[in-house]
Amino acid sequence: MTPPATAVTALERELLGAARGGDHDAYRRLVEPHRRELHAHCYRMMGSVHDAEDALQDALLRAWRGLPRFEGRSSLRSWLYKIATNACLNAVARRPKRVLPIDHGPPADPHDVPGTPLVESTWVEPYPDERLGLEDGHAGPEARYERRESVELAFVAALQHLAPNQRAVLILREVLGFSGQEVADALETTVAAVNSAMQRARKAVDERLPERSQQATLRALGDEGLREVVEGYMDAMARGDVDAVVVLLTQDAVWSMPPLASWYRGRDEIAIFLATAPLNGEWRWRHLPARANGQAAVATYAWDEDDQTHRPFALDVLTLRDARIAQITSFITRTIDLPDDLSFRRWPKEPVDPRSAAAYFEAFGLPDRLD
16 A cells, blocks of 8 residues: 655655756656556546546646645645646546446447447547556555556446546545545645535445446456456357357346447347347457456457458457456447448458557557467
8 A cells, every 4th residue: 555645755855856957857757656646547537548648748747847836745646646637627628528338328229230430539448557557456545446446447437427526536535545635735625625525426436336346356256267257258259159158248238339339238139239240250350368447358359351360359348247247348449430330330341440459459568460
């Protein structure tokens, strides 16, 4: 655990002095220990890795310019979080709320052609927590949520439904373990207002979360149990065995495919979708195990006849309930610039979208092709 510090350390004070004198290397050394956790904070606030990177760069530039005004009465960590939080709040005010397809509209009929995809900025994005070095455990003794629990898809999606200030309060108090006074100072409000916002935010988030987090589920399954689920899924998908895939699902399982708004609920509906589209026998698939948002994931590759190799198609983030799959969020990497809805029946044939491939494969350390 890393409890919030109450004052700058001797090393930080030395680096602050050098940085105020224009030493960029000293500034880098000052903020680098906090960069990863600040990035995760911005992701929780915004639901997007791309937006998180923009907000973090904005925050670090603001911090550089604000060094002369930082007097060291609070910890460097809380000062940086104050700047990062306000950078996110400014950005959130200019951008649409991000959601998952299940929050956007009702389930689709698997017999119908999938609907037109929505713009990319609509959707919550997957987070490469392991590659970015997100640590296990809690951020502080007062934190209610574990660090990895706080980037799970369900949690991040639930946060996006909160008013921005409520979102900031919940993350700062319940995820990062800052005191009510520190949060009030960061948001320039009162402790009473912070406590009121936190109560409303906690109630709203708890109503949207499953009974058990993925971290608790993964611990109960153990490494071997998780391996069996993931390998079973990869094997059944590679063989095109619809029945074998469906057996792995809960009765009320959900399958969604951002950037498509269409999603399907229940074993029977998902079986129809699988038999109609990805497992209809037209496509050849390869898979690799992965991790995303503190959860199990599978990288899916489709055979490309022109390149004579398997190219990235989707990052499937798996949400488990006990030893079954309750939700598959399949983040597709193919272009959405298609002539009509029918084209999405043959999505694996379409070109890879470079930005999506970078966000869903390169950022996770996954190869750009499989032979």
